[in-house]
Amino acid sequence: MKKNIYQIFIGCLFIIVMVSCKKGYLDARPDKALLVPSTLADFQAILDNTDIMNKAPYLNEVSTDDIYTTDNGFAGADPVIQQSYIWAKDIFQGQSGYDWNVPYQQVFYANVVLDGLQKIDQLAVSQMQYNQIKGNALFHRAFAFYNLAQEFAKPYNVNTAGQDLGIPLRLSSDVNEKSTRGTLQATYDQIISDLIAAEPLLPLQAGYKSRPNHSAVLGLLAKVYLTMQNYTKAATYANASLQLNGKLIDYNTLNPAGARPLPMSLPNGNDEVQYYTPLLYSLFLSSSSLTAIDSTLYRSYNVNDLRKTVFFRDRGNGRYTFKGGYGGVSDVFGGIANDEIYLIRAECYARANQTADAMSDLNTLLKNRYKTGTFTSLTATNGDDALSKILTERRKELIYRNVRWTDLRRLNQDSRFAVTITRNINGTIYTLSPGSNRYVFPIPQDEINYSGIQQNQR
Template structure:
């Protein structure tokens, strides 16, 4: 992994200088000394917004919540987008942001964690120290988790010890090169980092581009759900909601607005625990990127999401406007939220056979999404029936947040829920069967050239 880390090291140095600002430069006029020295320096590295608050986008482009026209496809600005959209078997030459950017996050986190080990903890600096440490651990865990959704197979407990994971870079030394290890090692590291982060992060932070304790617990719940460990996912979802359970009443929002949700930053959206967004690509910004029409029609006429999430442009053209990023933010939100945590806990209850509590959580959420006085609570005679309802509503609530790709991967492992995806561009039809190798993206060619790790199969 030496090649990519050398690139990251250069980028980190440049971006760190820009993030820390004039005061830091004034104190370190000698370029040789432009290295972080104290806790505030390390926190400045982690506060490098928006660099540290981005997540991969290839899975979103490849998912079934969206489609584009042939003209829209031809107008995409990168081969990465085009290849993801058609589930291409061919490698994309050159830079792949989903890989490189996540390892920049990891590089920053490792620099901070190594630096903090050299600083004495005192009663005076403990809160500041814990925030920097917890933030670094969260960013590293989030990066490893997100990369596992793109560049590693879906988690299956029975074969996790034999399935390749991702390179777990745990030091900032560019001479250390990591192999892929196993998928179990990847998820074990994500869980260990998040558990440690949850132990030191504060309950509240001054700006939501920083993770809080609830965000770490929410990501633990998401991780365990992805692994199919519903007991642990339920436990962490419950712990998260004990800290923060607020939901937005959608009837208070302006459905006619081009961006109906309040700006997340610094602290306006009550449902948001932590802010991140997709890496910037043309696909999510294009008006030719449209919402699946069957999905759009599935919303009840009294369901406020139908007008708050979507623009009906006429002639069957439906586009998405309901990003939780809020006003002033053009990219789609991918962070941690209470609505997702309610849906995680609801699904876990159902999978454990508890339809009553499963639907109680779902109804608590959905009553805030409908016109006042119109919501009819869901009921179900069995836990399986409840689960089917919950999975449908999960998709309807969490679309365009980077979660659908992971959901497709994990649900394809269940025969009754496996689906084949289909794209039509002009006269060409593209298909993606369940559990196809293309549900795992290829590792960038540039990375393979500098590191002797195995490529994902095709």
């Protein structure tokens, strides 16, 4: 792997583009000082490079059942987008994959910081700053590994995770270190280990939402454990996260007619957002001429549900596009926000047959989404009934949030919630069945050629 993932990063050991605070938010410093990273300021600058560190993969969003494109839209899309949209066997077609390379670049930068911190005399620097930088680096590495696992490894199953292939776990900035694929269990163990180590090091409040804080690491742990279907621990961490920050936006305070109704997350807007990161930019996801919302999904919103106008723009002829990004900008949100954490805790309560608690969380969320005076609290007869209602609202709330693909992989393991997705392009029908190998993306072939790691079966 050193000749591919890391060959474009080797120079970063010696030349780091500094990023600093400018006009109240993180931006590139005009003089872009070049240096060998060795101080706490250097390491903070590496982690504040939001153009690299605050990005999440996007192809899994392209592959979900929340969106569709027309024949003309498909023809106008990038080939990698096209292949992802129809779940082709060879998505990258010999090209490098940003969804693979960028997260590993994040891992590399995090490792540069973690290795560099070991060489610093902690008695000569601020212990608080040292700890926060270390926690930040551990968080970034964990989030990158988590995002990679959602595309390039199988869905987590406790019965097979000890045998299924995981992703290469780079834990050092040494580019000569050989990369291998361990087990999926080892992948998730490393993600959790990094987050557990980061938790006590991070502050209650970060200076910018592009930096993780204490509630964000707890929220990410809740996401990870939900993905692993460990609902007891997911509930524990969701509860801990919401105790620190359980704020929700009342959508009645928003202007649904606005081009971007949600407040901007950066530097510290949008009270629901714990940690801000957008997906890698994709014209396909952002262009109203290429991508629209699944019509059945759109019709599932109640007439008094403000999400119907806050999230979507009516393009006429029964076509709707998404505008409700949680960053308050056109970029697709891929970070951590409280509405998702409420839904995680609600689902876990339902699965534990704590029906009243589950519906309380769901109703707390929904009463902030409906027109004032129109919402009637939902009820459920038992845990299964509650679970069904929560999963329905989960999809409606977390659309365009880099969540649906992981949910499909997880929920397809339960026949009650398994779905088959179809696409119709130029009269050809493409199908993605529950449990299909196509739920695991191929590793870009150039990576296979350089490193010799095992390719995913498609």
